[in-house]
Amino acid sequence: MFIKKSWSKSKDGKKHISYQIARSYRPGKGKNPRTQILATITKLPLPLIQKIELLLKHDDAFILPGLEGFFQDSHSYGAIVALLHLGQQLGMWKALEVLGKRERKLLIGVILNKVLESRSKLGSISWLTKTAYPELAALQGKDLKVNNIYRAMDKLMKHLEK
Incomplete structure (x- = not known):
């Protein structure tokens, strides 16, 4: 048919x-x-x-209900996962272990932004929200604030000065 x-x-x-x-x-x-x-x-x-x-x-085709707008807001995923994996293999994230979990995740997000699409710290927040990283890192919207990045960087600098 x-x-x-x-x-x-x-x-x-x-x-x-x-x-x-x-x-x-x-x-x-x-x-x-x-x-x-x-x-x-x-x-x-x-x-x-x-x-x-x-x-x-297609004989094997089927339609899943409720997915009308699912793919309209797709997020960048592949490059982020590859860099996260590479960073882990190279031990890059170990330097951030002195930070709390949320701060570490935020700074990793900034690093990913610098590698993939270099922007300012404020621009990195905007970029991160358009990627799959917040979901992968379990970051909430309230976590994705530029002041949180500055606090995490200050904390890291204080530790490096010791």
């Missing part, structure tokens, strides 16, 4: 598109293929027609 898309022009020049669910079959051996119209779905909303088309094209 498939979606058959047909269009025609009216006398005033407007283009009219119709959508139908159809199936192809051969009426007998050696005969030409035929198309049978099963349903006209022109009046359905276009997003629904597209979902039906997807389901008809």
Whole structure:
């Protein structure tokens, strides 16, 4: 089965598109293929027609309810995970172990920003919110404040001066 898309022009020049669910079959051996119209779905909303088309094209396709806006706000993920893993393998994050968990996570976020898309400390907060890092690091919106970064950096500097 498939979606058959047909269009025609009216006398005033407007283009009219119709959508139908159809199936192809051969009426007998050696005969030409035929198309049978099963349903006209022109009046359905276009997003629904597209979902039906997807389901008809792929036998193993299915639609998960509730995911309408899920991919509209996707976040940068791959490069962040790769750098987190690399930093851990190289022991880069050990220098930050003198800090509390939240402070360490914030400064790692700033470092990731400097490597991937260098910005100011305030700009790094804006950048971080558009990535998957806050979710990966379990940081809340209240944690992502520039003053928290400054406090974490001050704490690290005091420790390095010792």
